[in-house]
Amino acid sequence: MTSLYTKELEVAQLAVQRAARLTKRVFHEKAKGTVSKDDKSPVTIGDFGAQALIIAALQHHFPGDEIVAEEEAAQLREDKALREQIWELVSTTKLDDVVAERFLGGAIESEEAMLELIDKGGSQGGGRGRIWAIDPIDGTKGFLRGGQYAVCLGLMVDGDVKVGVLGCPNLPVDDAAPLTADIGSNATDEGRGVIFSAVVGQGATSRPLGTGALAEGKNISMKPITEMSSATFCESVESGHSNQSDSARIAEKLNITNPSVRMDSQAKYGSIARGAGDIYLRLPTSKTYQEKIWDHAAGDLIVREAGGQVTDTTGSRLDFSKGRTLAANKGVVAAPAAVHGQVIKVVQEVLGL
Numbered sequence: 001m002t003s004l005y006t007k008e009l010e011v012a013q014l015a016v017q018r019a020a021r022l023t024k025r026v027f028h029e030k031a032k033g034t035v036s037k038d039d040k041s042p043v044t045i046g047d048f049g050a051q052a053l054i055i056a057a058l059q060h061h062f063p064g065d066e067i068v069a070e071e072e073a074a075q076l077r078e079d080k081a082l083r084e085q086i087w088e089l090v091s092t093t094k095l096d097d098v099v100a101e102r103f104l105g106g107a108i109e110s111e112e113a114m115l116e117l118i119d120k121g122g123s124q125g126g127g128r129g130r131i132w133a134i135d136p137i138d139g140t141k142g143f144l145r146g147g148q149y150a151v152c153l154g155l156m157v158d159g160d161v162k163v164g165v166l167g168c169p170n171l172p173v174d175d176a177a178p179l180t181a182d183i184g185s186n187a188t189d190e191g192r193g194v195i196f197s198a199v200v201g202q203g204a205t206s207r208p209l210g211t212g213a214l215a216e217g218k219n220i221s222m223k224p225i226t227e228m229s230s231a232t233f234c235e236s237v238e239s240g241h242s243n244q245s246d247s248a249r250i251a252e253k254l255n256i257t258n259p260s261v262r263m264d265s266q267a268k269y270g271s272i273a274r275g276a277g278d279i280y281l282r283l284p285t286s287k288t289y290q291e292k293i294w295d296h297a298a299g300d301l302i303v304r305e306a307g308g309q310v311t312d313t314t315g316s317r318l319d320f321s322k323g324r325t326l327a328a329n330k331g332v333v334a335a336p337a338a339v340h341g342q343v344i345k346v347v348q349e350v351l352g353l
């Protein structure tokens with residue numbers, strides 16, 4: 001029997017690899033071209049460009065699929081200079097393997113076609129059919145600092161994540177490298193860049209992030225926790241994205257003595273999936289914020305396929321069928337399956353749930 005989602009996985013990994021070539025070019029070669037969104041968060045030419053390249057590949061192979069993506073082209077339609085900068089990047093970023101590049105459908109035809117592709121990410125999502133979730137740069141603030149960020153792509157079918165891919169250009173390639181807070185540095189690309197991927201029921205994998213055809217992958221799994229006191233947990237860099245005083249109290253109650261490792265983006269999910277860290281806590285900072293599906297779809301599946309359990313703070317699985325946001329969930333608690341219950345119990349004590 002042929003495995004399910006083989007083609008989707010290959011397209012997704014190559015699309016992420018090509019998009020990451022673009023984001024790395026932006027970091028190394030360009031003024032970052034940051035603009036502010038309506039919610040005051042930053043978006044760069046890298047976010048728009050990566051989204052265009054990923055959607056182009058998905059449209060080439062799966063034209064009937066819906067797409068929920070973070071960015072939209074409205075601002076670019078009004079700003080010629082910004083649009084031209086992005087088009088210059090998008091039209092010149094290719095995989096350096098001719099076969100792989102052709103497989104993704106090759107170059108986008110025109111600037112206008114690029115804008116239309118970006119806007120194909122406007123689906124409302126939901127619990128029916130095939131829907132891709134894209135975060136072209138997750139952790140935009142980390143990206144700007146030279147810290148961690150991730151190019152994220154997930155496929156949901158009838159509200160369940162079936163394929164997840166995370167490209168993390170600034171994480172160590174080595175799955176066994178110790179977890180360090182990497183919130184920004186001038187480190188070279190040497191030894192850095194990894195793609196995490198998973199297909200439902202088929203386990204999770206890591207492979208070096210390359211520039212052409214896909215490199216060989218290795219299975220990854222979470223580290224069994226024997227002593228909670230020696231566990232390491234990851235959390236957001238921004239205190240506005242996850243409540244860091246609540247997490248410190250939770251860690252204390254679990255007798256965890258290691259300081260938290262703060263890193264931007266879904267690199268946190270990838271890091272615990274390969275056993276570099278143990279627990280990921282994302283604790284609500286407001287009653288009204290709803291997490292976006294593109295911030296979690298790929299990471300949720302990768303951690304679960306690596307032997308973890310991912311829920312919100314109430315202990316419910318993340319529900320991707322509610323639209324563009326995780327409207328039914330509050331926060332995220334990801335941990336090895338064997339200790340997840342113990343972690344949730346303390347989370348609930350501390351949050352008073």
Ligand SMILES: Nc1ncnc2c1ncn2[C@@H]1O[C@H](COP(=O)(O)OS(=O)(=O)O)[C@@H](OP(=O)(O)O)[C@H]1O
Nearest residue numbers: 137138139140141236237238240241263264265289
């Ligand atoms: N208030 C609030 N609460 C929770 N999450 C929020 C909030 N505001 C924004 N966001 C989303 O956080 C995404 C980045 O999450 P991180 O865990 O990488 O945060 S951090 O950069 O480490 O602080 C970030 O993703 P990107 O915009 O792709 O960077 C946002 O979608």
Ligand SMILES: [Mg+2]
Nearest residue numbers: 041042070140
């Ligand atoms: Mg953003």
Ligand SMILES: [Mg+2]
Nearest residue numbers: 135138139295
């Ligand atoms: Mg994001």
Ligand SMILES: [Mg+2]
Nearest residue numbers: 070135137138
């Ligand atoms: Mg983003």
